[in-house]
Amino acid sequence: MIQFALVTPPASIKQLRVAALAGGVGGAKLAHGLATLLPPENLSIIVNTGDDFEHLGLKICPDLDTVLYTLAGRSNPTTGWGLTGDTFNVLDALGCFDAPTWFRLGDCDLATHLWRSELLRRGMLLTKVTNMLSHALGVRQPILPMCDMPMPTRILTDQGEMDFQVYFVQHACRPAVRAFHWPQVGNAKPSAEVIAALDTADVVVFCPSNPFVSIDPILMLPGVRERVNSRLSIAVSPILDGVAVKGPAAKMFSEVGIKPSAQAVASHYAGLLKGFILDKVDEAQIAQVRALGMEAAAIPTLMPGLLERTAVAQYVLEFALHLL
């Protein structure tokens, strides 16, 4: 009997083609681990741009830069943003003019924003600009902005509606969140590079990023959800033992009326995922996650350094190979 093998399934984790969906801090950590294990041509990192904003005449892309600096080995591990060893002379000088200094921009970090803004002013698309910045910093994996047009996240809070960075940095996430809003979603579409990365991926990995403000903006772009749904998709939980490692994810769950937990994250993505990885501390929730219609496994998911990032990435890829 003749057997037709239409596609040869990947035989090892290195052969897997992966599209990773990422925000900033949590996204960059897992992307770093994946980048250590996979050949650069087998990994694309699709990054949220809902956090982007204009500030002091510059285009700032916090999540893109966190991923870029992390993969370049230049991120500041203490703050989770900016460049390691950066100084703040320009910001201090701006403070003398009573100019706004609430958004911390280091001197070397400013070079990224200056050059990106200049290239965008010359008419270059954000995807191309990001590609040039990545090459200059020695990063070979494609870091793909989710779209080339603005798609800012607005936060509806008990203190009114505000821009994401005003909520996140200026108000330090203190206002209680009521809802999230993307006023420009009707004009936004994913770039051709994002579509191609999803269409050629064996696996889509949802990094442990904030589900509401890092992953949802990517998923709501036209055509993305359907494509993710047609692939093998696996998520790593950003909530451990009911809390976020960093940032407002758990607080946001509570404020929109959902008890924060790994299971709540799985439930948020239910219908899209074939696999879910929780932290070992949440092992007891495996059965509840499986009841949502996905395979589940528990491992240590804290990723302070490259060793842990590589270990989590290795597990994610083996889990994917097993589920393919």
Ligand code: GDP
């Ligand atoms: P942001 O845009 O900078 O807030 O970054 P992300 O949305 O990518 O990441 C924020 C999420 O990352 C938070 O919910 C954290 O709990 C999660 N996170 C950060 N570090 C880790 C880690 O080491 N392990 C896991 N599992 N989650 C993490």
